[in-house]
Amino acid sequence: MQGVTVVDHPLVQHKLTIMRSKDTSTASFRRLLREISLLxxxxxxxxxxxxxxxxxxxxxxxxxxTLEGKKLVFASVLRAGNGLLDGMLDLVPAARVAHVGLYRDHDTLEAVEYFFKAPSDLENRLVIVVDPMLATANSAVAAVEKLKSRGATNLRFVCLLAAPEGVERFTKAHPDVPVFTASIDERLNEQGYIVPGLGDAGDRMYGTK
Known part of the structure; x- marks a missing residue:
């Protein structure tokens, strides 16, 4: 798909397979997500x-x-985005951090904003938006729109898994924002979850339901 990079490194794919298994523990899931985020x-x-x-x-x-320009920004889409954020900060500890609080309404599947905090002068920084799942893309589209409204012009989006429907919607809404993912899965189910997927990344990472 145009504008999408699938990271097919063997270590990424191996770790992703372990994460997909329903028998993988919360602790292991969290650790693997952090390791994949580095890659x-x-x-x-x-x-x-x-x-x-x-x-x-x-x-x-x-x-x-040496790196040129102002320090980059990692923008985490709460709450699951923090799983990717932690590993990325291990690699780029000097990066600035933005938090975009969104939750998915389970009836409409639309993104609802409840929190936003970002560094100043986003227009002068590369902003890397992180969220493990690009499913319906409602949250991702809303997060990027919010960051653009605050001045961001140079953005990239990183996720662990993507659905074809989510990729299509996101790239139509933000054709200027490249997507990086470990896998484009088969489809979305009726509840808006990625299939075969790995379940709800936030719940598996934090042990909630």
Whole structure:
């Protein structure tokens, strides 16, 4: 699908298979999500712009590469987005963090906002939006709309699983925002869950129902 990158690294796919199993414990699910987030973060930041600066090594002075521009922002779609956020911060600890609080109305499947907090000057930063599931895409579309309304212009979206229906809706709503995912699954069921999927990521991560 245009605008979508499927991260098919063997370690990502192996860990995802373990996460899909209904017998995987809450602790293991949480740990695996954190591990996969590191690998997804590696892919989504692959083409960050670099500049150079002069440093002194123990041997000699040299011109060395360093990230250019303001620190990037990880925008977590609460609550499940925090599972991806933790691992990404391990890789990029200096990143700024935004939180977008949305929940899905189980009757309408629409996203309802209840919280938003983000760093200033989003227009000058790369914003990476994280949410494990791109199902109906209602939450993802709403989160990106909110971030754009606060000035963000350079955005990327990272999820663990996506449904074809969600990818289609998201890319139509935000064709300028590339999507990175570990898998595009078969479909959505009548309740708006990804099939075969792995269930509700938030519930499995936090041991709730």
């Amino acid at each position: 997804l973060c590696y892919e989504v930041t692959r083409n960050l712009e670099l500049t150079s600066k002069v440093i002194q090594t123990p041997m000699q002075e040299m011109e060395a590469p």
